[in-house]
Amino acid sequence: MARKLPATDVVIVGLGWTGSILAHELTEAGLNVVAIERGPWRDTSSDFPVTHAQDELRYHIRHDLFLRPAQETLTFRHNARQTALPMRTWGTFMPPNGVGGGGVHWNAETWRFLESDFVLRSHLTERYGEKFLPEDMTIQDWGITFADLEPHYDKFEYLCGTSGYAGNLGGQKRQGGNPYEGPRSREYPTPPQKQPFGPTLWAKAAVESGFQPFPQPSGNLSQAYTNPLGVTLGPCTYCGYCEWFGCGNYSKASPQVTILPVLLRKENFKAQTLCTVQRINTDSTGKRATGVTYIDSNGEEWEQPADLVLLCAFQLFNVHLLLLSGIGTPYDPNTGQGVIGRNFSYQVTSSVDGFFEDKNFNPFISSGAIGMCIDDFNGDNFDHGPHGFVGGGYIGAVQTNGRPILSTRGPAGTPSWGAEWKKAVAQHYLSTYTTVTHGSSYSYRDVFLDLDPTYTDIFGRKLLRMTFDFHENELKMSQYITDRLADITQKMGPKVMEKHPRKGPYDVNVYQTTHTCGGAVMGDDPKTSAVNRYLQSWDVPNLFVFGATAFPQNAGYNPTDTVGALAFWGADAIRNQYLKNPGPLVHA
Amino acid sequence: MGKRASTAATRRRTLLAGAAAAGFLGLFTRGNALELQGMPAWDPLSGPPPDIVKPGPWQFFTAEEAVAVEALVDRLIPPDPHWAGGKDAGCAVFIDRQLAGPYGRSEGLYMRPPFDDTATDRGPQSPFTPAQRYRRSLAGLDKHCEGAYAGKSFAQIPDAEKDKLIGALQSGAVALEDSSGRGFFELLLQNTKEGFFADPAYGGNRDMVGWRMIGFPGARYDYRDWIERHNETYPRPPVAISGAPQWTPRQG
Numbered sequence: 024m025a026r027k028l029p030a031t032d033v034v035i036v037g038l039g040w041t042g043s044i045l046a047h048e049l050t051e052a053g054l055n056v057v058a059i060e061r062g063p064w065r066d067t068s069s070d071f072p073v074t075h076a077q078d079e080l081r082y083h084i085r086h087d088l089f090l091r092p093a094q095e096t097l098t099f100r101h102n103a104r105q106t107a108l109p110m111r112t113w114g115t116f117m118p119p120n121g122v123g124g125g126g127v128h129w130n131a132e133t134w135r136f137l138e139s140d141f142v143l144r145s146h147l148t149e150r151y152g153e154k155f156l157p158e159d160m161t162i163q164d165w166g167i168t169f170a171d172l173e174p175h176y177d178k179f180e181y182l183c184g185t186s187g188y189a190g191n192l193g194g195q196k197r198q199g200g201n202p203y204e205g206p207r208s209r210e211y212p213t214p215p216q217k218q219p220f221g222p223t224l225w226a227k228a229a230v231e232s233g234f235q236p237f238p239q240p241s242g243n244l245s246q247a248y249t250n251p252l253g254v255t256l257g258p259c260t261y262c263g264y265c266e267w268f269g270c271g272n273y274s275k276a277s278p279q280v281t282i283l284p285v286l287l288r289k290e291n292f293k294a295q296t297l298c299t300v301q302r303i304n305t306d307s308t309g310k311r312a313t314g315v316t317y318i319d320s321n322g323e324e325w326e327q328p329a330d331l332v333l334l335c336a337f338q339l340f341n342v343h344l345l346l347l348s349g350i351g352t353p354y355d356p357n358t359g360q361g362v363i364g365r366n367f368s369y370q371v372t373s374s375v376d377g378f379f380e381d382k383n384f385n386p387f388i389s390s391g392a393i394g395m396c397i398d399d400f401n402g403d404n405f406d407h408g409p410h411g412f413v414g415g416g417y418i419g420a421v422q423t424n425g426r427p428i429l430s431t432r433g434p435a436g437t438p439s440w441g442a443e444w445k446k447a448v449a450q451h452y453l454s455t456y457t458t459v460t461h462g463s464s465y466s467y468r469d470v471f472l473d474l475d476p477t478y479t480d481i482f483g484r485k486l487l488r489m490t491f492d493f494h495e496n497e498l499k500m501s502q503y504i505t506d507r508l509a510d511i512t513q514k515m516g517p518k519v520m521e522k523h524p525r526k527g528p529y530d531v532n533v534y535q536t537t538h539t540c541g542g543a544v545m546g547d548d549p550k551t552s553a554v555n556r557y558l559q560s561w562d563v564p565n566l567f568v569f570g571a572t573a574f575p576q577n578a579g580y581n582p583t584d585t586v587g588a589l590a591f592w593g594a595d596a597i598r599n600q601y602l603k604n605p606g607p608l609v610h611a
Numbered sequence: 612m613g614k615r616a617s618t619a620a621t622r623r624r625t626l627l628a629g630a631a632a633a634g635f636l637g638l639f640t641r642g643n644a645l646e647l648q649g650m651p652a653w654d655p656l657s658g659p660p661p662d663i664v665k666p667g668p669w670q671f672f673t674a675e676e677a678v679a680v681e682a683l684v685d686r687l688i689p690p691d692p693h694w695a696g697g698k699d700a701g702c703a704v705f706i707d708r709q710l711a712g713p714y715g716r717s718e719g720l721y722m723r724p725p726f727d728d729t730a731t732d733r734g735p736q737s738p739f740t741p742a743q744r745y746r747r748s749l750a751g752l753d754k755h756c757e758g759a760y761a762g763k764s765f766a767q768i769p770d771a772e773k774d775k776l777i778g779a780l781q782s783g784a785v786a787l788e789d790s791s792g793r794g795f796f797e798l799l800l801q802n803t804k805e806g807f808f809a810d811p812a813y814g815g816n817r818d819m820v821g822w823r824m825i826g827f828p829g830a831r832y833d834y835r836d837w838i839e840r841h842n843e844t845y846p847r848p849p850v851a852i853s854g855a856p857q858w859t860p861r862q863g
């Protein structure tokens with residue numbers, strides 16, 4: 024039997040990026056907020072100081088900061104004909120755990136989506152006709168526009184101090200920025216980071232090819248910055264330990280260095296760590312959430328009653344908790360009915376390796392988000408008519424690290440061991456340069472999440488089951504944009520160049536990104552969305568769901584700028600609409 | 612990663628003092644769970660540095676196994692006139708300490724049944740831990756060599772024969788009793804490279820040989836002076852988490 028705790032106004036499940044933002048916004052509104060976090064408390068000076076944060080084996084290879092699969096994992100299959108098997112260790116993505124969530128160990132590549140991304144189905148059918156889309160593709164509009172979200176993108180970027188250069192300032196295009204981006208209301212908070220040799224050389228090749236390269240927007244800051252909450256971040260030192268690592272310099276935007284120092288001092292805020300929420304409780308009507316039940320690290324069960332429940336547990340766990348709590352209709356791929364688990368999507372990445380003879384790229388001098396990119400082959404920035412696919416991605420020279428266990432290699436044909444291997448890695452480490460694409464992943468009828476019939480977690484709960492594979496549209500897209508990337512990379516003058524477009528079947532052993540999306544998407548129609556345009560559950564109006572869970576499909580960008588913007592957008596709706604009149608904000 | 616990591620949370624809780632704790636944590640105890648209100652006190656060892664591997668007896672391998680593993684890693688990464696091979700770089704020591712620790716026990720991994728290790732397209736499904744896989748595979752290797760090389764062990768056969776056998780494990784041409792030869796080859800190669808390039812704190816990459824060989828400056832944390840020195844060789848030698856030889860005056 025769960026022991027009942029005193030009631031609070033708001034309970035937040037998960038204290039990562041979205042949980043921290045919501046907690047800050049709602050405590051500002053005077054509400055009492057309790058956040059419940061599955062992992063431990065983490066802070067810069069104590070958990071990843073510069074004396075030992077730079078440890079490839081511990082943090083990257085052995086996953087020290089991540090969720091332990093023993094505690095919770097998911098099962099995977101390529102299609103409904105297979106039996107799903109558990110992810111016993113992490114490979115293709117790495118679920119976060121602990122205060123700060125993914126914000127602790129992300130790369131901080133901080134992109135906005137395109138204006139057309141938010142109205143994807145209407146835009147594509149208008150331009151190419153309904154027949155141009157694969158029959159089983161279930162992409163849809165978001166129910167909001169870029170213009171709705173712009174002030175909230177701005178808020179998230181000013182919270183983070185994002186380094187970049189605007190390519191579209193209030194409708195005015197500017198040389199040096201991304202010419203395809205939607206209009207920004209103001210310049211980036213800080214100027215772009217410095218660029219090392221590789222991105223500089225690639226950008227030169229891109230200009231020679233007639234493109235307008237621009238610096239990738241970065242949450243690793245070019246200079247010290249004090250955000251609107253009064254918290255100061257330091258300048259990035261280009262150490263090359265971003266993704267999979269905590270930043271010891273206070274220079275990578277994370278909840279720890281942007282919000283938590285202010286949030287934790289508030290009297291109306293409290294957090295519980297090492298406590299795993301088991302389910303969202305509802306009353307007898309099923310239409311009202313009464314709070315959550317969680318289990319602490321002693322195995323004791325607690326009930327936290329609350330007037331408002333906010334799911335901020337990261338995309339996968341948001342969907343898992345909705346399914347376990349019986350909120351909303353689970354998706355059925357046979358009928359296409361139901362919404363929980365529907366429209367799961369991912370990210371389609373690829374790369375081109377250049378092996379040079381006369382260059383030294385110093386690959387270790389890097390940050391998770393420096394680089395030079397072009398956006399000409401993203402979204403619908405180019406005419407897809409002749410190509411027979413939709414979608415795209417940004418492409419460029421993004422220099423995230425030169426950590427040796429995983430980045431030493433030689434050109435194709437190099438043996439994987441022995442004297443030849445040793446000679447090759449010694450010769451190629453400094454002179455190899457990899458360029459990348461970051462492509463969209465659209466949604467399909469047969470790609471979804473549900474509960475596994477066989478495998479359970481340590482609490483005895485059914486694991487989440489993922490049914491996913493790349494579809495032909497995405498593989499064609501990847502081939503096309505990888506070829507365009509190679510056209511430019513070739514001009515850098517490599518002796519040997521190798522293209523690695525994404526190929527199927529989906530390989531869960533190889534890290535791609537932790538950009539899992541969808542499963543409880545936002546929209547205008549309760550038949551095809553789990554939450555309305557304000558991220559409010561259609562079924563349980565005092566429940567809001569934050570994170571990439573809301574994406575009806577994924578665009579050719581990293582998700583977190585949009586995740587952060589949606590958090591501010593939802594917070595605004597709660598503060599300015601819901602609290603005045605608790606109930607559904609949209610009537611279906 | 613060290614033993615201390617698991618106790619850190621407990622220590623954090625004991626450190627938590629003052630008004631916040633007196634509130635409702637006083638009424639209910641929630642195990643290691645920590646209630647945060649106000650900034651938690653700074654706990655200097657809550658994210659502890661790695662335990663530095665010390666030389667000494669093998670912790671996981673038997674003496675015979677260690678001889679075989681040293682011979683194996685020295686063929687996967689053979690010594691050359693400039694750079695040490697896998698054995699002198701400490702790769703076998705690295706693997707020994709990893710297998711004796713949480714990695715060897717698959718700690719933190721999902722190890723619940725049913726196991727379907729015939730499936731090869733849905734991630735690793737072996738019911739065996741790395742430690743068990745090494746133990747079985749090394750026994751299998753011993754048996755194979757005894758039969759194939761007139762009673763000799765792997766370490767005793769000529770280098771050319773060793774390479775042939777490793778190649779046969781890699782291609783699947785030779786299977787080991789009780790274990791997949793190819794699976795063992797892949798695990799061993801991965802661990803050997805980890806040992807060659809990981810921070811020396813873990814027992815391999817002795818004298819930062821792997822890093823010096825490729826030109827990686829190690830655990831440095833500030834390249835602001837070099838980011839715009841394009842195409843220029845970085846001038847400073849590598850450092851490790853535990854420092855660099857030139858930082859520590861030699862004794863005696």
Ligand SMILES: Cc1cc2nc3c(=O)[nH]c(=O)nc-3n(C[C@H](O)[C@H](O)[C@H](O)COP(=O)(O)OP(=O)(O)OC[C@H]3O[C@@H](n4cnc5c(N)ncnc54)[C@H](O)[C@@H]3O)c2cc1C
Pocket residue numbers: 036037038039040041042059060061062117118119120121122123124125126128129130131132133134266267298299300301335336337338340391537538569570571581582583584586
């Ligand atoms: C290695 C890596 C690199 C990345 N790089 C980038 C990048 O460069 N650019 C980009 O845009 N995005 C990147 N991301 C993605 C980014 O981290 C996420 O988009 C972002 O953190 C999502 O915010 P969130 O609040 O939804 O989830 P999180 O920040 O992950 O927070 C969720 C929190 O909920 C907790 N939780 C989960 N379940 C429960 C439960 N049952 N009870 C209690 N607590 C629970 C988790 O422990 C976690 O702390 C990266 C992610 C990873 C893992």
